[in-house]
Amino acid sequence: MRKGLRYCLFVLFLISTLQVFSQLSPGELSSAHAHLEGMKNCTSCHILGEKETTSKCLECHTEIQQLINKKEGYHASTEVNGKKCAECHGEHFGRDFQITRFDKESFDHNLTGYQLEGKHRKITCVDCHKSALIQEKISQKKGETFLGLGTECLACHTDFHQNTLSANCTSCHNQNTFRPATGFNHSTTKFALIGKHKALECAACHKTSQKTGKEFQQFAGIEFESCTSCHKDVHENKFGNDCRKCHNEFSFNEVKSISRFNHNQTDFPLLGKHQSVNCKTCHKTSLTKALKHTRCTDCHSDYHEQQFVKKGISPDCKECHTVKGFSPSNFTIEEHKRTHFPLEGSHTATPCFVCHKTENRWNFANKGTRCIDCHENFHKDVLAVKYLPENDCKSCHSTSVWSEIQFDHNQTKFKLEGKHKEINCRNCHFSDQNQTLTQQFTNLSPSCEDCHEDTHFKQFEVNKRTECRRCHTSSNWKPEEFNHSNARFKLDGEHVGLDCVQCHKPTDGLIHNYIIYKFEDITCAACH
Amino acid sequence: MSGLAHKIYLFSLVTITVFVFIYLAVYGTDYYLTDHDQRFFHDQNELLKPGGFIGHGAGIIGALLMTVGVFGYMARKRFRSLARLGVLKHWLEFHIFLCSLGPVLVLYHTAFKFGGLVAISFWSMVAVVVSGIIGRFIYLQIPRTIEGRAMSMNELNIKKAKFNADLKTQFSLDSAFVELVNASTISEDDLYKGTFFSKILKRLRFEKQQFKLINTELRTRKIPKSKEREILRFVRAEIVLGRRIAWLTTMQNYLRYWHVLHLPFALIMLIIMIVHIIIALLFGSTWIF
Numbered sequence: 035m036r037k038g039l040r041y042c043l044f045v046l047f048l049i050s051t052l053q054v055f056s057q058l059s060p061g062e063l064s065s066a067h068a069h070l071e072g073m074k075n076c077t078s079c080h081i082l083g084e085k086e087t088t089s090k091c092l093e094c095h096t097e098i099q100q101l102i103n104k105k106e107g108y109h110a111s112t113e114v115n116g117k118k119c120a121e122c123h124g125e126h127f128g129r130d131f132q133i134t135r136f137d138k139e140s141f142d143h144n145l146t147g148y149q150l151e152g153k154h155r156k157i158t159c160v161d162c163h164k165s166a167l168i169q170e171k172i173s174q175k176k177g178e179t180f181l182g183l184g185t186e187c188l189a190c191h192t193d194f195h196q197n198t199l200s201a202n203c204t205s206c207h208n209q210n211t212f213r214p215a216t217g218f219n220h221s222t223t224k225f226a227l228i229g230k231h232k233a234l235e236c237a238a239c240h241k242t243s244q245k246t247g248k249e250f251q252q253f254a255g256i257e258f259e260s261c262t263s264c265h266k267d268v269h270e271n272k273f274g275n276d277c278r279k280c281h282n283e284f285s286f287n288e289v290k291s292i293s294r295f296n297h298n299q300t301d302f303p304l305l306g307k308h309q310s311v312n313c314k315t316c317h318k319t320s321l322t323k324a325l326k327h328t329r330c331t332d333c334h335s336d337y338h339e340q341q342f343v344k345k346g347i348s349p350d351c352k353e354c355h356t357v358k359g360f361s362p363s364n365f366t367i368e369e370h371k372r373t374h375f376p377l378e379g380s381h382t383a384t385p386c387f388v389c390h391k392t393e394n395r396w397n398f399a400n401k402g403t404r405c406i407d408c409h410e411n412f413h414k415d416v417l418a419v420k421y422l423p424e425n426d427c428k429s430c431h432s433t434s435v436w437s438e439i440q441f442d443h444n445q446t447k448f449k450l451e452g453k454h455k456e457i458n459c460r461n462c463h464f465s466d467q468n469q470t471l472t473q474q475f476t477n478l479s480p481s482c483e484d485c486h487e488d489t490h491f492k493q494f495e496v497n498k499r500t501e502c503r504r505c506h507t508s509s510n511w512k513p514e515e516f517n518h519s520n521a522r523f524k525l526d527g528e529h530v531g532l533d534c535v536q537c538h539k540p541t542d543g544l545i546h547n548y549i550i551y552k553f554e555d556i557t558c559a560a561c562h
Numbered sequence: 563m564s565g566l567a568h569k570i571y572l573f574s575l576v577t578i579t580v581f582v583f584i585y586l587a588v589y590g591t592d593y594y595l596t597d598h599d600q601r602f603f604h605d606q607n608e609l610l611k612p613g614g615f616i617g618h619g620a621g622i623i624g625a626l627l628m629t630v631g632v633f634g635y636m637a638r639k640r641f642r643s644l645a646r647l648g649v650l651k652h653w654l655e656f657h658i659f660l661c662s663l664g665p666v667l668v669l670y671h672t673a674f675k676f677g678g679l680v681a682i683s684f685w686s687m688v689a690v691v692v693s694g695i696i697g698r699f700i701y702l703q704i705p706r707t708i709e710g711r712a713m714s715m716n717e718l719n720i721k722k723a724k725f726n727a728d729l730k731t732q733f734s735l736d737s738a739f740v741e742l743v744n745a746s747t748i749s750e751d752d753l754y755k756g757t758f759f760s761k762i763l764k765r766l767r768f769e770k771q772q773f774k775l776i777n778t779e780l781r782t783r784k785i786p787k788s789k790e791r792e793i794l795r796f797v798r799a800e801i802v803l804g805r806r807i808a809w810l811t812t813m814q815n816y817l818r819y820w821h822v823l824h825l826p827f828a829l830i831m832l833i834i835m836i837v838h839i840i841i842a843l844l845f846g847s848t849w850i851f
Contacts, residue, residue: 058678058679058837059678060612060678060680061598061675061677061678076845082844083844084845084846084848085845085847086846123600123707124603127598127602128598128599130599131599181808202600276755294822548695
């Protein structure tokens, strides 16, 4: 037995020298618990006399204890409730041992209290359960735990809105996709989308920029009180900044209240006839599309078809017309006088259309300045060419009065004298025969009787001709040239003082009565 | 115990040991082939882990078997009061059985995970088992009486002389054949040169050649087959006897040395096993209790 005792002591010595007591551990601890390696630390996890370690585990892993107390998380789920830690989490299996291991494909994440939906179901565990996202202070090393993640979106996801919107992401987004924000209802904002705003891409209003070095799309704090916050004021504030007075959200071009629109606030105030023109007449495609309006021809066609072009440039309509109407024109006589054909005389009183309107169409083409260009040669070939050289009416007529003839009759064979100077040309050169006006300028007889009526009924006819000039002059019809002394009955005595009528009595009872100047019987008895 | 009963007894012991070894190996193949750090997640972990129902049970039963096997055999050998209790040879066989089955069960208790303090116990156990096998070999090389007592050199020489005489008288073989057989049982000094194992191998190779020569020689004598087989068995026994006589001194020395090794390993194993059990109890591993 002494020999056996020696063996025992030898063995104990051997064990102590080999420090094998430090090898009491059934196996190396995992890396997470490596700091608990060694005999002194056994009771850090184990309770002497008891196999159970759960209470010791939870002494360190307080975050799990807290979750269990709060009945939150996987460890408070029905699947785990009542289990000991060691049933799922082995130890003493070496540094590389996974204390926490489970079938990630079949794990029911609902048990954690955070239901995976949408894309969360497709990603891998480590996409979320990674050290960078663990914010809570927990006993386990980051990267080796599934704890410590917040359930709010921003615990994992970057706040794309950079704290400009609510932290409750799910009020707008779902777990299927970040874009579009299907849960977002623009109607719940202060700016409900109406009309074409509905069809717009969000980015049209919510611009993307760089903020704090990151892409940032602004959703909050966008000015929307005035349309011009987003839209360019094409009217350059001429109509105020309340665009909705005229426009609506359905169409910029559909002006909702044209009657209220004050066109006079534009660069083109509506005056005259423009006031009664329908908007569409000018604004054919769009009421808001800018129209050229510096020249009338920007809208109006050139009625005159470039008849007024000078040096290739047409004068604008307003030089002659006003917005009150095309007619009458404000082209004055004075202005006409500055043309190639200054209006004079009767031309000034002649309506424009007389000269410039043919077949119901105004025509201002240069017709020529000669009378014949407008007027018909009334005399045709009746008048001798020498008195109408080159059909120039001005040789006799003036523009003042047609009937005012400036013809020097003395150049003819029949010089005008006496009353002939006073009478109208027509009296001699025109005759109305059978209601047909006949003119005659040539071959007119210089004899009085060819023009004048013989009121004496051939009493003084000699050789079948009555020579009026024997008694009369062209000054008047008084027989100034008559000398009773040259007659068969010479006046003397009391006869001298008598009125002619006392002797020369008119006939009576004839269709045409006349004064009898020539008596067949000149004896006293014939009268007395 | 009759020869047959003894054979049945031995067969039963071996069968139990082999069955347990194979059964547990087959039952836990998948588990035991799983990496250590993955076993926790194995379906059989709760059963086959060292603290599991089967694993822990195997450890407890194996430890008990070894304890009984070691201390029972020690007691039988050391306490006079037990000296008449059964045949020592049978005790040794039962000792070997218990200390084979026990380590087999302990082996499965370890789940083939050898580390920590208890590994010293395990490897000590392995050392004890291996040394036991070697010891058993050495033990067998020392001829013994039917009770198991080691025979002296004189007794062996007498026995060998009787063998020679029997060859001549019982099988009517000539002197030349007997000489041939004797030549196969030469003393160790004639052959042994080199290391321990090379000496053994040389001896066994020599004996094999001699046996083949004897066999050839025996056939030239045209002896009936049945008798020939009996002679060969007889010759083989004589060759073995000769070998054992040749190795007797050496083996006796080896057996002495072996005892010096075998027991300390057993003690180391037992002490650490006790420490292991205490620690296990301290940490609440009480198996089914």
